Amino acid sequence: MPNLINNSIGDSDFVGSLIPQRFPFVMVDKLYSFTETTLVSGFKIKENALFFKNGNFVESGIIEHMAQSVALHTGYQFFLRKEKAPTGYIGSIKEIEIKKLPTLNDEIKTTVNILHEFAGITLVDIVSEINDVEIARGQMKTILAK
Incomplete structure (x- = not known):
């Protein structure tokens, strides 16, 4: 699987096509890197x-x-x-710590690390940063719709 994403994949329209949410509820607009167990995304405020x-x-x-x-x-x-991606849901949010709120034109860069993935249930660690300074972290469990 690819690790580095080519610039066209950072296109916000393409990124938006990969998630079920639609404007104005879209909160990701860049895909920086991807592996089977990690992803780095972005969102400009x-x-x-x-x-x-x-x-x-x-x-x-x-x-x-x-x-x-x-x-x-x-x-x-x-x-x-x-393949067409199924819809998913947040199953649980654990230990979310928000240290700083982004302001206008800040770009959040978020790293997702997959801890466990089994039978449509995914447990992840997530860290969000602005300019390499951590602003939020936590764990989340998501569940794919059947």
């Missing part, structure tokens, strides 16, 4: 972002960005196999 309030991208937006980063990993896996 714009004024029209759904969770942009009072100059900050709020906590619920960061958590949704994390969840969509997991969905992007699944969506890209299915794309590489030339």
